[in-house]
Amino acid sequence: MASVDGADLHVSELVIEYSSGGYPVRPIDGLSLDASGGQLVLLLGASGCGKTTLLSVLAAILTPTSGKVSVAGISVTDLHGAALTSYRRDTVGVVFQAFNLVPSLNAVENVMVPLRGAGVKRRPARARALELLERVDLSHRLDHRPGDLSGGQQQRVAIARALAHNPPVVLADEPTAHLDYIQVEGVLKLIRELADDGRLVVVATHDERMIPLADEVVNLTPRADTSHREPVRVTLEPGGYVFRQAERGDLVYVVEDGTIEIVRMRDDGTEEKLADIEKGNYFGELAPMFGLQRSASARAVGPAEVTGYGLRDFRDRFHLAPAALLSDAAD
Numbered sequence: 047m048a049s050v051d052g053a054d055l056h057v058s059e060l061v062i063e064y065s066s067g068g069y070p071v072r073p074i075d076g077l078s079l080d081a082s083g084g085q086l087v088l089l090l091g092a093s094g095c096g097k098t099t100l101l102s103v104l105a106a107i108l109t110p111t112s113g114k115v116s117v118a119g120i121s122v123t124d125l126h127g128a129a130l131t132s133y134r135r136d137t138v139g140v141v142f143q144a145f146n147l148v149p150s151l152n153a154v155e156n157v158m159v160p161l162r163g164a165g166v167k168r169r170p171a172r173a174r175a176l177e178l179l180e181r182v183d184l185s186h187r188l189d190h191r192p193g194d195l196s197g198g199q200q201q202r203v204a205i206a207r208a209l210a211h212n213p214p215v216v217l218a219d220e221p222t223a224h225l226d227y228i229q230v231e232g233v234l235k236l237i238r239e240l241a242d243d244g245r246l247v248v249v250a251t252h253d254e255r256m257i258p259l260a261d262e263v264v265n266l267t268p269r270a271d272t273s274h275r276e277p278v279r280v281t282l283e284p285g286g287y288v289f290r291q292a293e294r295g296d297l298v299y300v301v302e303d304g305t306i307e308i309v310r311m312r313d314d315g316t317e318e319k320l321a322d323i324e325k326g327n328y329f330g331e332l333a334p335m336f337g338l339q340r341s342a343s344a345r346a347v348g349p350a351e352v353t354g355y356g357l358r359d360f361r362d363r364f365h366l367a368p369a370a371l372l373s374d375a376a377d
Contacts, residue, residue: 053083053118053214053246055104060113062099063292065313072292072339073099077113079264081248083214086241086259089250091266092337097250098143100266101217104248105138106130118214135164139208141218145200147192153179153203154188160210178206182236198229205236216240218249222256234259268294268337275356282346288330288354291343295333297354301325304350310342322347328360 062074073096081087089097102108103115106122115122118137125133147156157175162168179185182202192200201221208216221237222230238259241247249256257263278297280288288299291311299306301323308320308329320342323329333340334357355363 053244054116055079055081055087055215055246055248056114056116058114060100060103060115061111062096062103062108063111064099068312068314070292070311070313072111074103074110074266075292075294075339077264081246081262083244083246084241085261086238086247086249088256088260088263089248089266090252090254090257090263092252095266097252097266098219101140101219101248101250104215105140105217106133135160136211137213138215138217139211139213141201141204141208141216141221143220143223145192145204145224147200147203147207149192152189152191153184153195153206156192156203157207157210160207164211174210175206178209179203181209182206183232196229197224197226198233201225201229201233202236205233205240209240214245216245216247218247220251220253221249222251222253230255273356273358275359277359278354280352280354282350282352284346284348286346286350288344288346288352289340291340293340295330295338295340296356298328298331298334298357298360299344299352299354300328300360302351302353305347306344306350306352307347308342308344328364330354331357331360 057077057079060074060077061072063070063072065071073094077100089100091097099108103110104117104122106125110123113123120133120137122133148159151159154172154175157178158171161171161174166174176185176188179188182205184199184202184206187195187199192203195203218237221233225233234256237247237249241261282288282304288306289295303325306323306329308323310318310320312318323344329344330340332338
């Protein structure tokens with residue numbers, strides 16, 4: 047297959063926020079990223095960290111709250127109408143986690159779908175589909191429907207379909223999620239080869255087996271910081287914030303004096319009070335434990351003092367096991 051040029055990606059100060067269960071959620075907050083054709087980039091992280099959401103923005107399926115995204119020289123965040131349709135068709139190919147193949151169509155027909163939808167006549171569309179299925183080593187399964195194919199074979203059909211218009215960028219959402227260790231080997235090799243053809247391949251995954259294949263890894267779930275850190279003493283005026291909802295957090299706090307209230311902002315702008323944390327108690331442990339954003343805000347009811355500890359130092363100082371931290375969570 048011919049190489050593909052011009053597949054540069056530039057992401058600048060990207061913020062993605064949406065409503066979930068009545069609360070604002072911001073899985074991506076100020077992300078910047080640069081990559082180029084020929085690279086395999088992994089968006090690595092646990093479920094809910096924003097991997098699929100970020101792919102949706104790159105595919106121009108979702109509009110970000112703020113920030114800029116440029117793909118192959120196209121300002122994705124400024125696209126509308128026919129230009130948006132053209133971008134989705136010609137610039138990015140998407141490989142979905144659940145394959146999204148049409149059950150009643152065979153492998154050839156599934157790959158033909160985006161071509162026929164773009165007005166390509168049946169004969170050249172079929173010729174292109176046959177070429178792509180040979181490329182993914184499925185020329186012996188052309189007439190099989192998805193139900194008669196293994197998970198790995200279905201994923202290969204999905205990859206072939208994503209390549210229908212020879213896009214310079216391929217976006218893959220958890221491409222190994224439904225595959226066993228035998229099936230995954232061929233799919234991993236194929237994904238690496240797509241980048242070697244000159245494409246930019248961006249993969250959202252929690253599968254760390256893919257790390258050795260990648261040119262760049264963007265970890266969207268930071269690991270817990272267990273290094274030793276000096277305690278941080280904070281003096282607060284009434285209404286002063288220890289931290290705010292959606293911020294990244296790396297400290298556990300102990301109330302030395304006063305009261306700290308834990309409040310959560312709803313997406314209609316109102317607040318929900320969750321707890322009052324009195325002198326001698328702690329709060330804010332879940333974010334540093336699991337690499338999460340703060341799920342609520344913490345602020346002083348009156349004059350107050352708190353001390354922030356790194357996770358390891360907090361455990362050692364107060365002789366608490368991880369299970370004990372979870373039993374009285376207030377974040």
